[in-house]
Amino acid sequence: MMNKIFQDLLDVYVIIYLDNILVFSLNEKDHEAHVQEVLRRLQDNDLFCNIEKCHFHTKKIDYLGFIILEFGIEVDQSKVTDAMNWSTPKNVKNIQEFLGFVNFYRQFIPNFGNMARPLYNLLKKDSVWRWDLAEQQSFDGLKKCLTSAPLLLQPDTTKQFYVECDASDYATGAILSQRNSEGKLAPVAYLSKSLSPAEKNYNIFDKELLAVIRAFKEWRHLLEGSELPVQVLTDHKNLEYFSTSQSLNKHYNFQIIYRPGAQNKKADILSQRYDLVPLEGGVENQVLLKPELFIASITPDQEINDLIGKAIYKDDQLKEILHKLQNKEKILDWELKEGLLWYQGKIFVPKDNTIRNLILESRHDALAAGHPGQARTLELISRSYYWPLLKKFVNSYVSHCKTCIRSKPTNQVPVGLLKPLQIPERPWEDIAYNMIVGLPVSEGFDAILTVIDQFSKMVHFIPTQSTALAIDIANLFITYIWKLHGLPRSTVSDRGPTFNAKFMRHLYH
Known part of the structure; x- marks a missing residue:
C-alpha cells in the first residue's frame, strides 16, 4: 500500500521500508516541500504518524539499524554494544545467531568473508564441533571490527568511482572508493571472497582478472552506465592489456591503471588473509606434462x-x-x-x-x-x-x-541474410522484447522483461525473476501487453533461452 501511494516519489526523495518513511533532499527549501507532500499523501489516505518516532530537519538519523549522515553511513553504536557483550557461542545455533547479526553489517567489515570462515566451517554438514584458537580469534575479530567500522561514503553516481583490486593464491579482494570532500579516497564498500579449488589453479593474471570481474559484478548497479570512467587500480601491470576484452568492456566504462604493490596495500590485505591459506600437506603437486x-x-x-x-x-x-x-x-x-x-x-x-x-x-x-x-x-x-x-x-x-x-573450430551456426525490419503502420503492431537479468533483488524480483513498441517506442518494464519459466513469461505478456494493446502482428527477440519454443506455445495456445 505504501509503495502504491508514493510510487512516483520512490528513490526520488522518498525511501520506504514497510512503515518506515525516509525523506531526503539536497537543501532545506526542497526538504520542506518534500515533507509537506509526503504528509499530504498520508492525510489523503487516512494514515497517521507516531509523532514520538518522527524526526524532522535532521542531518543524522537512525534508520533500519544504520546511522545515516550527510556524507555517509555508520554502524549504530547501540548495536556495537550488543556485539561486544555477546557471549562465546556454545553450539551451532549460537553461531548462526551471531553470524546472522554481524552479516547485517558485513559491508563495514573489510575482511568479513575471510575473517568469518572458521565460524562458517562449523556450520558445514557433518562438521564436528570444535572451538579452538582459530574460532575464538574469528569471533573476537568480528566483534572488534564492528567497534572500529569505518564511515562508508554514500555512493555518488555523478562522481568517479575507484575499484582497488588484488588477488592472492587463496582469495580476491576489492574496495570501492570515491573521493571525499577533502579530495582523498574513502571507502564506499568492501568485498573479499575466497577462491574455489578450480580457481586456485588459475595463473596470477587470471586471478587478478577474476578479482576485477567479481568487483564489477558485486557493484554492477553502481558501475554500469557510469559517465566517468571507473578507475581500476591493480598491482598487476599486465592487466592494462585487458582493456580491449569483450567480457566487461561492452557493459562498463572503465580504465585499468597499474599501481605498484607498495601502494596497493588495502586490497592486498583483503586477498592475503592467513585463514585462507591451506593447512600443510593440503596441496598436492600435479604433473600436467611429461x-x-x-x-x-x-x-x-x-x-x-x-x-x-x-x-x-x-x-x-x-x-x-x-x-x-x-x-x-x-x-x-x-x-x-x-x-x-x-x-x-x-x-x-x-x-x-x-x-x-x-x-x-x-x-x-x-x-x-x-x-x-x-x-x-x-x-x-x-x-x-x-x-x-x-x-x-x-x-x-x-x-x-x-x-x-x-x-580452431567454429562455434557459430551459419549466419543468415540481414533483412531490415518492416516499418509498422500503427502502434503495437510490431513489438520487440528482451530480458534484463542479474539485477539486485528488490521485492522478490531480480529481472525485468522489457517490451517495446516498434512504432511509438513506448516501453513496458515488467518486474519478474531470472528463474521464470516459459509459461510465467507468457502469462506476463497476456496480463501486461495483450490485455492493453491486443495481439501484435510480429514479435522480435534476441532468441534468449527464456524465449524458446515452449514460450511460443504457451503464448499462442
Missing part, C-alpha cells in the same frame, strides 16, 4: 637474450638512451644491466622482427605452450619482454598462425 614434451625445437631464452644484447646497439632509436645509461645518467623506467636494456623491469626488444618472431615462437608455437590465444600469448611474453606495439604484433602473429587456423 618431461619429454618440453624437448622442442625452439630457441632458448638465453640465446634470444644474446641476440637482443647485440641488436640494441644497431637500433638508431636507442642510441641516445644507451649513451646516457653508459655514462651513468639515470633515465626514468630505463636500466642497462647484464648487457641488456630494461624498460620498467622487462627486457626491451629492439626493432628486429627476426628476434621478435623467435620470442613469439617460444611462447606460442612451443609444445608446452600449446598455441594459446592472443590474450594468453601476450600475457606470457609480457612477463619478460617489452617493445612498442607489442599487442598489435602478437595479435597479428596469432591470427596468422596456420596451426591455429586449421585447428
